[in-house]
Amino acid sequence: MLRLPGLIDPHVHMREPGALHKEDWDSGTAAALAGGFTTVLAMPNTRPPIFDEQTLSLSLGAARQKARCDYAQFLGAGPDNSLSVSGLASRSAGLKMYLDMTFGQLRLDDMALWLPHFKNWPADMPIVVHAEGRSMAAAMLMAAIHNRPVHIAHISLREEILLIKAARERGLRVTCEVAPHHLFLTDHSAGEGGLRGKPGRSQVRPRLARQADVDALWANLEVIDCFATDHAPHTLEEKDSDDPPPGFPGLETALPLLLTAVHEGRLTVDQIIEKCFTNPRRIFNLPAQPETWIEVDQDAVYEIRAADHYTRCGWTPFEGWKVRGRVHKVVLRGIEVFRDGKLSAGPGSGRDIRSAE
Numbered sequence: 033m034l035r036l037p038g039l040i041d042p043h044v045h046m047r048e049p050g051a052l053h054k055e056d057w058d059s060g061t062a063a064a065l066a067g068g069f070t071t072v073l074a075m076p077n078t079r080p081p082i083f084d085e086q087t088l089s090l091s092l093g094a095a096r097q098k099a100r101c102d103y104a105q106f107l108g109a110g111p112d113n114s115l116s117v118s119g120l121a122s123r124s125a126g127l128k129m130y131l132d133m134t135f136g137q138l139r140l141d142d143m144a145l146w147l148p149h150f151k152n153w154p155a156d157m158p159i160v161v162h163a164e165g166r167s168m169a170a171a172m173l174m175a176a177i178h179n180r181p182v183h184i185a186h187i188s189l190r191e192e193i194l195l196i197k198a199a200r201e202r203g204l205r206v207t208c209e210v211a212p213h214h215l216f217l218t219d220h221s222a223g224e225g226g227l228r229g230k231p232g233r234s235q236v237r238p239r240l241a242r243q244a245d246v247d248a249l250w251a252n253l254e255v256i257d258c259f260a261t262d263h264a265p266h267t268l269e270e271k272d273s274d275d276p277p278p279g280f281p282g283l284e285t286a287l288p289l290l291l292t293a294v295h296e297g298r299l300t301v302d303q304i305i306e307k308c309f310t311n312p313r314r315i316f317n318l319p320a321q322p323e324t325w326i327e328v329d330q331d332a333v334y335e336i337r338a339a340d341h342y343t344r345c346g347w348t349p350f351e352g353w354k355v356r357g358r359v360h361k362v363v364l365r366g367i368e369v370f371r372d373g374k375l376s377a378g379p380g381s382g383r384d385i386r387s388a389e
């Protein structure tokens with residue numbers, strides 16, 4: 033058995049409040065533990081979005097009752113909440129800015145609306161941006177002008193990883209994450225496995241990229257600070273509808289896919305530890321979880337089946353994929369919480385890592 037630290041996923045969508053038929057703090061954190069993650073950082077684009085005192089308390093209240101692993105909640109940047117959210121920073125995972133989103137209450141139509149957030153958000157708390165292509169370049173410039181670090185969510189393109197590499201070589205404080213689906217799927221993957229010819233099932237943002245982009249990510253692994261699942265569950269019914277929402281579940285497939293890549297010699301166990309534990313812990317300033325570890329059976333060979341998963345959404349884009357490496361056991365703060373497919377952590381046993389207690 034291979035022993036690893038409890039993994040950290042800095043990018044998940046718990047769907048609570050607002051879409052509990054897809055996921056909630058209970059099912060989502062069950063999926064996290066089953067996937068080997070003992071800490072998750074939740075994104076704020078729920079309904080309502082988490083962007084003020086009232087909505088932050090709403091989400092954290094639900095998490096306190098339901099979460100089975102440790103957690104923190106991001107606050108969302110809106111067009112006029114920079115002062116109020118900055119006052120809540122210490123209770124949050126960080127600030128999330130959607131710079132390419134064109135709808136909803138977290139819409140930031142122009143760069144003038146980004147400025148107050150870069151100015152007012154506390155310097156020692158993280159800012160994460162959803163910024164693709166040229167927006168990413170603009171966000172990096174704005175962070176540099178304000179002399180603060182910035183973390184780029186789910187990069188997927190060659191031009192993005194090369195720009196981050198160049199920026200870092202010149203001393204800019206920029207970090208980034210890549211989602212496993214952008215490492216293991218391409219825009220030609222539709223029709224294979226779980227995607228099964230249903231066009232909605234390959235819909236994700238950022239979109240699945242070209243083979244050349246995927247190759248560039250693998251060729252520049254040293255530039256990737258974190259692997260983050262961007263776990264974004266929707267039901268199969270929704271994915272196969274005429275208006276499919278973008279997003280994939282990912283918490284229960286990430287580690288098996290990464291361990292399979294280790295077996296194939298494309299990745300090392302040390303790189304998994306660095307990108308799923310050491311770096312996210314540093315970037316997001318997370319406390320230690322004492323007596324917390326996971327054990328994986330590196331030789332277990334099996335097929336990924338959504339039917340075996342704890343996520344409520346009921347499907348995976350990796351259905352039927354043959355993988356090597358299975359989570360055997362998860363120990364959180366000295367207590368065994370998962371073993372061989374069975375969960376023993378109760379709802380509410382997870383902790384808010386930003387709470388003072």
Ligand SMILES: [Zn+2]
Pocket residue numbers: 043045075262264
């Ligand atoms: Zn996301």
